[in-house]
Amino acid sequence: MIISITMNPSIDISYPLETLHLDTVNRVTNVTKTAGGKGLNVARVLHQSGADILASGLVGGHFGAFIQEKLSKEGICHHFFMIEGETRNCIAILHQGKQTEILEQGPSITNDEAKEFLSHFDQMIEQASMLTFSGSLPAGLPDDYYKDMIDLCHKKHKSVVLDCSGRALQNALKGQIKPLLIKPNREELAALLGRNVENTITDLKEALMSPLFDGIEWVVVSLGADGVFAKHYDTFYQVKIPPIEVVNPVGSGDAMIAGLAQALDYKQSDEKVLKHGNVLGMLNVQEKVTGQVNMQNYRVLFDQIQIKKV
Ligand code: ADP
Numbered sequence: 529m530i531i532s533i534t535m536n537p538s539i540d541i542s543y544p545l546e547t548l549h550l551d552t553v554n555r556v557t558n559v560t561k562t563a564g565g566k567g568l569n570v571a572r573v574l575h576q577s578g579a580d581i582l583a584s585g586l587v588g589g590h591f592g593a594f595i596q597e598k599l600s601k602e603g604i605c606h607h608f609f610m611i612e613g614e615t616r617n618c619i620a621i622l623h624q625g626k627q628t629e630i631l632e633q634g635p636s637i638t639n640d641e642a643k644e645f646l647s648h649f650d651q652m653i654e655q656a657s658m659l660t661f662s663g664s665l666p667a668g669l670p671d672d673y674y675k676d677m678i679d680l681c682h683k684k685h686k687s688v689v690l691d692c693s694g695r696a697l698q699n700a701l702k703g704q705i706k707p708l709l710i711k712p713n714r715e716e717l718a719a720l721l722g723r724n725v726e727n728t729i730t731d732l733k734e735a736l737m738s739p740l741f742d743g744i745e746w747v748v749v750s751l752g753a754d755g756v757f758a759k760h761y762d763t764f765y766q767v768k769i770p771p772i773e774v775v776n777p778v779g780s781g782d783a784m785i786a787g788l789a790q791a792l793d794y795k796q797s798d799e800k801v802l803k804h805g806n807v808l809g810m811l812n813v814q815e816k817v818t819g820q821v822n823m824q825n826y827r828v829l830f831d832q833i834q835i836k837k838v
Contacts, residue, residue: 530574530789531656533649533677534567534585536634536666537595538618540818548623562818563598564618566662566691569782569819570789573808575604576821579790582607584652586645586666588635589614609648611641637668649677653684658793660689660785661707664696671695675703689789691781693719701740708792709746711785717749729838732757733764748788748805750781755806755833760798763837767802770832772810779819783812803833 540563543556571583583604587595588611595615599606613635621628637645653659659681665673674696681688687708690700693716700707701720717735718725725735732749736759741747748758753774756767787808791801807829811821 529580529582529655529657530793531582531584531652531659532567532571532574532786533659533661534565534571534583534663535661535669535673536616536664537563537565537568537585537587537592538616538632538634539591539594540564541617541619543619543621545621545623548621548628561594563595564818566779566782566785567660568595568599569779569812570660570662570691570786571599571604571606572602572819573783573786573812573821574790575602577786577790577808577823579786579793581605582652582655584608584649586611586635586637586641587615588612591615591617607652609641609645611635611637613637634666635668637666639668642669642673646676646680650680653681653686656681656686658687658689658789660691660789662691662782662785664692664694670699672699672702674700675705678703678707679705687792689785689792691785701744706743706745708744709748709788710741710744711748711750711781711788713750713752713781727751727754729757729764729766733838736764746788746792746801748784748802750784750809752777752780756784756802758802763798765798765802766836766838767806768834768836769806769810770829772814772829775814776816776818777813780809780812782819783821784809799835802835803830806833 542560544558574581583606587608592615616632616634619630678688682705689709690707736747755769758765784805787805791804
């Protein structure tokens with residue numbers, strides 16, 4: 529079973545408006561409210577691609593209950609840790625082809641909750657064959673919290689696929705025990721290295737040879753429509769994907785994480801790991817709803833992906 533962790537989930541509210549009027553009332557009819565957060569997208573995609581999946585992380589209050597209800601309705605197993613604070617709302621106002629977002633910071637986690645979650649997590653790990661950690665850490669948790677979680681997984685011989693950015697990622701990489709895979713996009717890679725990274729084989733290769741990545745088995749740099757550049761131990765791969773119609777690219781990185789984790793969990797070859805990750809990313813791009821994939825289109829995309837050792 530794969531356990532997908534979301535430490536800072538949200539209720540994603542979408543308000544489609546003809547026009548956004550400032551300093552007055554805007555009435556909206558076509559509201560959608562979904563259980564959001566990167567790890568929940570990972571869980572949804574894994575569920576659709578047939579994986580045995582458990583969603584976990586931190587939720588609180590009525591909105592936390594709403595998230596659990598939504599997942600149950602979708603048939604996704606979950607085992608969250610309840611916190612005192614209220615799970616956040618993230619609002620996207622869609623108007624005139626633009627998207628104005630209002631993102632709540634979310635609850636602040638107390639020291640006791642931080643400790644208690646680690647023991648909740650420690651007990652859960654037993655059931656997992658693979659874990660994914662996605663997204664930001666909520667306020668109150670130390671920047672190296674993912675490192676502590678990775679250490680617990682290591683003690684039980686479980687691998688972690690880590691998808692986060694900024695200080696949470698920097699600190700997770702400082703630990704002696706490394707995640708099995710990280711998937712920065714080019715901007716996240718540049719932020720990590722403190723320098724611009726060109727989309728060329730030479731520069732990507734040089735970037736991934738940084739000592740920062742020593743000990744991490746897989747570093748997968750996702751490049752949107754340009755596919756992926758990846759390093760597995762000392763082998764570098766350039767993965768080219770076919771052009772597709774873009775319906776909604778939000779969450780494609782999460783769908784890719786789902787694919788990479790699933791293929792690694794099944795101990796697939798490098799080629800299959802990279803293809804499966806890209807196909808699920810692309811299938812998400814082709815759907816209106818974030819974290820949705822239509823597996824009927826799988827084969828045709830899979831067969832068009834080209835992988836080259838470079
Ligand atoms: P993130 O959302 O983390 O920034 P990317 O935008 O790089 O991640 O997307 C992850 C993967 O999803 C890509 O490597 C690719 O397989 C697929 N993908 C994303 N955007 C596109 C696109 N415009 N066309 C085709 N595939 C895409």
